Amino acid sequence: xxxxxxxxxxxxxxxxxxxxxxxxxxxxxxxxxxxxxxxxxxxxxxxxxxxxxxxxxxxxxxxxxxxxxxxxxxxxxxxxxxxxxxxxxxxxxxxxxxxxxxxxxxxxxxxxxx
Amino acid sequence: xxxxxxxxxxxxxxxxxxxxxxxxxxxxxxxxxxxxxxxxxxxxxxxxxxxxxxxxxxxxxxxxxxxxxxxxxxxxxxxxxxxxxxxxxxxxxxxxxxxxxxxxxxxxxxxxxx
Numbered sequence: 001x002x003x004x005x006x007x008x009x010x011x012x013x014x015x016x017x018x019x020x021x022x023x024x025x026x027x028x029x030x031x032x033x034x035x036x037x038x039x040x041x042x043x044x045x046x047x048x049x050x051x052x053x054x055x056x057x058x059x060x061x062x063x064x065x066x067x068x069x070x071x072x073x074x075x076x077x078x079x080x081x082x083x084x085x086x087x088x089x090x091x092x093x094x095x096x097x098x099x100x101x102x103x104x105x106x107x108x109x110x111x112x113x114x
Numbered sequence: 115x116x117x118x119x120x121x122x123x124x125x126x127x128x129x130x131x132x133x134x135x136x137x138x139x140x141x142x143x144x145x146x147x148x149x150x151x152x153x154x155x156x157x158x159x160x161x162x163x164x165x166x167x168x169x170x171x172x173x174x175x176x177x178x179x180x181x182x183x184x185x186x187x188x189x190x191x192x193x194x195x196x197x198x199x200x201x202x203x204x205x206x207x208x209x210x211x212x213x214x215x216x217x218x219x220x221x222x223x224x225x226x227x228x
Contacts, residue, residue, distance in 0.1 A: 006157075042118065042203070042218035043158075058215065090157055100165065102148065103216060105158040 003027065004106035006091050011111045013078070013085065021076045021109045023091030029104075031097040032074035036060060037088040037108075046089075049074055050097040078111065086113045116141045116208050118219035126225040127194055135189040135222045137204035142185030147206040148216065149178050149189050158203065162189075194226045 004025045013019045025032065031050050035043040045058030049068040063082025068074055074093075078085045089109045094101040117140045127133055137147075146165045150158040162171040162178040164187070170179040175192040187204055201223045205216040 004157075040220060042220045043205075043216075044218075045215050048215070088155075092158075100146065102160055102163045104160060105150075107157040108155075110155070 004091060004093055004104060006089075006106040006109050008109060009107070011109055013111060013113050015113065016080045018077055018079050019111065021078070021089055021091075021111070023074045023076065023106060025072055025074075025091075025093045025106075027093055027095075027104065028071070029093035029095050030071070031094045031101070032068070033092040033094075033103065034058075034064075034066065034074070034076045035090045035092065037090060043090065046076065048097065085111055087111060116206075116217045118204060118206065118217055120202075120204060120219035120222050122222060123220070124223040124225075126227065128227050129194060129196060131194050131226075132190070132192050133194055133224070135191070135202050135204075135224070137187040137189070137206075137219055139185035139206055139208065139217075141208050142182060143208050144180065144182055144185055144187075145207045147178075147180050147187050147204060149176075149187075150203040150205065152201045152203060152221070154201075161202075191224075194224075196226050196228050199224055199226050 007022045033048045034046040037043050044060050047066045049055040065077045091106040092103045094103045119138050121136045148163045149161045164180045177190040180187045201221040203221045205218040
């Protein structure tokens with residue numbers, strides 16, 4: 001089955017720790033995205049990547065980092081510099097970046113700071 | 115800056131009713147628009163994508179339309195069922211700004227009572 005997987009489903013972080021969220025897709029999509037969702041809020045874009053070894057900041061990139069070493073993988077690291085990281089994190093992909101292309105989403109990772 | 119408003123924020127209807135969810139954009143220059151469904155604690159499922167050359171899309175009991183002159187979209191759900199209970203999100207890409215990124219509304223939470 002083609003799709004997007006995210007792991008873990010739930011993640012707990014202590015103050016001052018960095019944590020990495022995994023996102024993998026087997027749709028052969030070039031573009032991948034990370035969003036953050038807070039209760040009662042719309043999704044906000046953290047980072048996106050149009051192609052391997054390239055990525056761009058979204059609206060709320062501070063305190064986050066990403067890498068894109070393989071087409072199918074786009075991990076997100078939440079660093080200790082992110083002051084309020086508790087949220088639901090969603091990864092998405094599209095065949096290419098741009099307004100023409102439908103985005104498909106993974107099941108999400110819920111991150112809680114203890 | 116593009117903002118997306120979804121009305122109503124929550125809606126409760128008896129099974130079998132036809133219903134309309136609304137989405138409006140402050141910048142009416144919408145290039146394309148996607149409607150998503152989100153079940154509690156889950157990722158987003160793409161329902162319909164209306165591209166720049168289209169005015170509406172239909173899938174089963176769902177019909178979405180886009181009025182570019184006003185920057186408004188509606189999602190029509192016919193003969194609602196309890197399984198339709200979820201949060202419905204709209205997201206659009208507008209010309210020029212936002213670098214071709216999706217801008218999301220906060221969603222409408224739908225409850226269909228048996």
